Amino acid sequence: MSSTETPVERDAPARESTGDPQEARRKRPRVPTLALNLIALVAGIGVWSWLASLGVQGLPGPVAVADRAGELIADGTLADDVLASLRRVLLGFALGTLLAVPVGFLMGWYGVARGLLEPYVQFFRTVPPLALIPLAIVLMGIGEVPKIFVIFLAAFLSSVVAAFQGVVGVDRTLIDAARVLGARDGTIFLKVVVPASAPFILVGMRIGLGSAWGTLVAAELIAAQEGLGYEMQKAQLYYDLPTIFVGVITIGLLGLLMDRLLLLAERRLTRWQETR
Known part of the structure; x- marks a missing residue:
């Protein structure tokens, strides 16, 4: 030194x-x-x-599964199954979300609605949608309705709680400030509560989408003639593992793609949020 x-x-x-x-x-x-x-x-x-x-x-190895996927694609079976399953999932998920958002808003904004609806929501949340399949078959038959109903219920119960928590979690300071400025309840709800609840709703939609896909295979137990779940169950009878793997991978890829689309929508709609 x-x-x-x-x-x-x-x-x-x-x-x-x-x-x-x-x-x-x-x-x-x-x-x-x-x-x-x-x-x-x-x-x-x-x-x-x-x-x-x-x-x-x-x-089975990746090569055997890829070969089986190629066969199912070549004869059109995989495309038909994907379209059938997508139709059921999208319809059940859309109906569940469209009903869950207003119900969650009502529960979070009005104390009377919360007292009337919350016990039913919490009760059915503890009952797995799959446990209602026998009841759905008896009441609705073996067509498409019970399949979509089971998927709808799974998506609804996941999304309604998120929408409810979004309304309850709105900063009271924002609501009080809007009231001080003369805004009425309707304006406050549309201009303050709904935007502040958007991140919760979108997260609930992502959870609901996962629940919808997770319920698909069981829903297609109800006398289905096509669909990824139906194909997997049929393959199970013949110990056809490559076909089962094709179904599992296809469901995973479709669910991942739809989740990424919802995540992209979430980022675009909640740009105003502070990022950490």
Whole structure:
């Protein structure tokens, strides 16, 4: 060390090393999310291939599943099943969401509505929609209605609670400030409560969409003649594992795509929110 070095110069590195931790984290190189997704995908396929090569419970490998998917695509079976399942999921999910939002708003905004409706909502939330399949068959027959009803119920019960929490969680300061400025209840609801509840509603829609897809296979137990769930159940009888895997992967991909679309809508509609 040079004898002419000043104390300030000697302490400079120490001061630089005690900088803001958040600033240090921001300066770290970040791996793109897409790259991480691709790494996870390759790793998952690799583990799957390794387990299949070991003969774990007759597990089919990626190549066998891809071949079976090609056969189902070539003869049009997969396209027909996808369209049938999408129709049921989208209809049940749309009906469930369209009813859940106003019901959740009523429960959150009016105490009387909350007292009348909340016990029923909480009661049916504890009853799995799949447990209502026998009742749906007896009351609605074996057509499309009971299938869509079971999916509708799963989506509704997930979304209604989110909409209710969105209204209840609105900052009272905003509502009081609007009242001080002379706004009436209708204006406050439309201009303050609805925008503030939008993030909760969109999160509830994403949860409801997952519930709708999760209920699909069981809903297609009701005398279905086409659909991904129906195809998987038929393949189960013949121990056709590649077909079951094709159905599982297709449902997962469709659900993931629809969830990404809802996430994109959420980001666009809630740009006003403070990001952390």
